[in-house]
Amino acid sequence: MRKLALVLFTLSLLTGLAAADDKKPAPAPAAGKVKTYDFSGDTIEGDLVKPEGSTVDARDFAKHSSLITIRKEFIKEIIKSAEDL
Secondary structure (H helix, E strand, O other): HHHHHHHHHHHHHHHHHHHHHOOOOOOOOOOOOOOOOOOOOOOOOOOOOOOOOOOOOOOOOOOOOOOOOOOHHHHHHHHHHHHOO
């Protein structure tokens, strides 16, 4: 009984998809036709909109020293590890 219901449900979905696929493609534009748009008579008028009031400057951030420190004994450690090989 379950299999029959599953088969009928699947068939109903597939027929619904097949019926929805009957759209006709849009016709292609005719070759050789050229549309020309003329905007020469149109004038655009407007004003420049600027904010009014005083400008606010951002504060400068503090200068900090680098958090990276160069270790002087590092070269000695590299030579020591190379000797251990």
